Amino acid sequence: MITCLIIDDEPFARDELAAQLAEADDIDIVGQCSNAIEAMQAISKLKPQLIFLDIQMPRITGMELIAMLDPATMPRVVFVTAYDQFAVQAFDRHAFDYLLKPVDEQRLQRTLEKVRRDLHPQAIGDLAPSLLEHLPCYTGQRLKVVPVQEVEYVFSDLGGVHVATAKEKVHTHMTLKVMEEKTPLIRCHRQYLVAPAAIAEIELLDTGGEVITRSGAKVPVSRRYLKPLKQIFGFH
Structure with a gap:
């Protein structure tokens, strides 16, 4: 079975695509x-093997979402878009495949055949902007979109x-690795990234x-990263 996730802000579009995919015996829709x-x-x-992803969604677009994923574990991505044929061709070299809305049944079947023949994740990181503008976060039952410019630091622990x-x-x-690659945050410790703009002092x-941030928070800096951090601000 090929596990599949449908991502679209339009409920009707999700349900219509799910109904079409339900006709395929080897496609398992694990979520919407x-x-x-x-x-x-x-x-x-x-961890779906395949995602059908709308390009135009509010706040975070489909291409921005792809930039947030770890390329090492990237699922096969099929863009579903209302763009005209000329705009879609710009994505065709990078995405695993694309579908135009409304999704044509025969075109969908050709896409599924390509997926079945392909056993390797697609490297489509070239689609994404070089830096992210916001991070998808959560606290309790609340989902939050945090602008990167407001982030002082990021850290990982057992939680x-x-x-x-x-x-x-x-x-x-x-992950810290993805944020280090896709945001202005820099490594200052094995478990910490910090925003240079948020640094007020280095003790x-x-x-x-x-590091003492402008809000007064304290962030550890390991010896390995101390010199590069000082050099950013012209210290030797």
């Missing part, structure tokens, strides 16, 4: 998501990965150092 934040959690938890702003700390399903310690 109405936005990118729900999708991030579902992809992390369910997961946490995003800290001057006002609050929330959780995210993104030098025997064990390395400690």
